[in-house]
Amino acid sequence: MAKRKHKAPKRKASWLVNTILAIICIIWFIPTLGLLISSVRPAADILQTGWWTVFPHRQWATEEQVKLPKDTDLRQPITVNGQTFSDDQLKAGVMQGDKRLVWENRRSRTVDVQDKKWSGMTLNFTTQNYETVLGGKQYKITQPDGTVKTEQGSGMGRSFWNTIAVVIPSTVIPIFIASFAAYAFAWLKFKGRRFFFVIVIALLVVPLQVALIPILRDYTALGLNGTYFGIWLAHTAFGLPLITYFMYNSISQLPRDLFESAYMDGATNFTIFSKLILPLSVPALASISIFQFLWVWNDYLVSLIFLGSQPEVQVLSMNIANMVGSRGSDWHLLTAAAFVSMLTPLAVFFALQKYFVRGLLGGSIKG
């Protein structure tokens, strides 16, 4: 009896939690679904109707048309089927009984009489957007001798590999350095340890934008502009404070006895680090990897400044931004491009997902 009483509120609570979670999921899922549907619709369709109209829905369908006299004055009340309406009413659509009256063509003075009907699923889908995004656009260029040649633009393939070349070292290098630093800050005793740690924490609040011009000057002097090495360094430096702090939180919570016994057994600091710390902080490493990976993958500003947009080094985010054209006429390609660029981060996330939650919780429970 007592047990039952105890269980009831718990079930209620989990029901509530699940509902809230479901709602949050739907809120997050709907825009993504819209993006996906838009990405497979033809550009002309996107311009005319929203993505949700591909699903069956009730809409006004024309049953018959009424032709008014050609000389009807549109600024006076207009008589249709014995009732008078204003022009504005006919523009927006007005009810006459259970039918709806709306202008079909004002110039020819035609009014549609409409009824609500179910429309089926629209299946007018195309892979054109994806083909253009991946294979490159085609440009018609007239040659000096008058012939028209079609140039094939480059697709996302090249910038995809460029991005990989930027992202992997930019994720591995700072995490590697920060783990060493975090171990030192957490467990080694040296002079000024607190002081240096405070400096690292303080750097968290410095916006990276203020560093752009000074660093660019140094890079120019060193010839690092537009090189992969330069951008690895930049991402490493900008990522270090947060990663160090994050790793410190996780490493400093390992039980002290562990190190003491290892030390007694004659382990050096390096052995302790590589044999004990690293395996124990895999969840933290995984979750901070996801953070850093996503940040660098989606980065636009840092690569814009230090890498530039020459095709040999151009990263995905820049490639996508340029895809819409100088005057933004090809915006319909963005949906498809967004999906293609999402694939890799998704793959990384799912691969490291089970560590992710553990890592997030890792710092929250003090032992």
Place this chain on the structure above:
Amino acid sequence: MKRKLKKSSTMSLMMVLLFSVVMSACGGTTSNTATPEPAATGTDTTATATTGADMIKTAKVPAGSELEKALKGEYKGTKVTMYGPFVDADEQKFNASIKAFEDQTGIDIAYEGSKEFEATINVRVNGGNAPDIADFPQPGLLEGFANSGKVVDVSSFMDESYLKEQYKDSWLDMAKMKGEGGKELTAGVWARSSVKSLVWYNKKAFADAGYEVPKTWDEMMALTEQIAKDGDPAWSIGIESGTATGWPATDWIEDIMLRTTTPENYDKWLTGELPFTDPIVKNAVKKMSDIWFNKDYVYGGRSSIVTTNFGDSIQPLFTDPPKAWFNRQAGFIVSFIPEGVTADEYDWFPFPSIDEQYGTPAMISGDIYAMFNDRPEVRAVMEFFTTAESLQSWIQSGGVTPPMNGTPDDWFANDQERRMSQFVQEAKTIRFDGSDLMPSSVGAGTFWKGMTDYVSGTASLDEAMAEIQSGFKKQ
């Protein structure tokens, strides 16, 4: 259970990875096969080579200039970096138009395009990483660099008489800026311009309806009223353009200003000397509102102006039957005309004269190429850009009006493009797009925003004008 979970997550990872690799690989192969395409067709390369040789004949190359040396191949193997705002199709057209020059001289013009040009050129130049040549679509932006002495004076190696031969005086005047210490310099050379005072219409539908092209503002208003009576809104207007929303409205005001007041007043207006709150400017805005705020004249009514993209606003002209009849926009709008509409089906007329004494001025915009590093091969490239040949294939592909003299008529893609160039050449008054010359706090700031507020109805005329004028204090 745990094992199973692990298995399924590895599976999903594999799938997604495989998918992305396949996707990128297929992207890679298509672009790979595409790259050798231009070179693979033997006929193509010979064609460009001969036109390259032709270039020496057609373009007037000053004797002893760096360009002459370059054409002889003296700077073979050098590289000139260039940075500018055109990307995508424009970038392709630019690269195609310089290809013959690159082939002949062996100079590699490495063009880098970015949509964030305006924001990043400052960082680049101040960071000591200036490109050899930068392409400024807004002379106002270049002026800052000229003032601080960062730009190389092109008249230091190009003769005044040579420049006069290549450009009309009004173009050269617009390139003159104050350098360090107030010394006047020619800050760059003009390439690629666009005519702005154009009203586009659907030629075929226009003829079918029996309308005539209006020559004056009054005729245009009468026709607008006529079209409204016939049952259609005459104008399709959209000023939405992302973060630059409002700029098409500023173009309207500038065009009306040129037609309702003197060019001198226009120039004063750009510097803030003639304030936006002046009756002259307000009168121009009211003229615009006569059309814009009349629900019978605008497709979708006033409220849709702010939310319609400027590029999409030309679409209603080409539906069948047309939903609207006029769209006032620069020559580049042809790239937004729906596919399948051929050049015979559309046309333009000049934004008509309002007051006879001011005529029908041409408002233009253009890109000025400025030079940041002084090396012989950079000079040669700059000299090349003063020739119409540097734009040849771009003119032939359409969408650009050459600012330099001596473009053969048969280069133009169609009659409309040729007439645009003629319109500029013959116009008595030529002025540059005002918002591009105003300080950017106004021209790319409060002017855009103030007009948007006014059109959407959140600000009254007086409030909007005061708001725009306040931008001059911020600079």
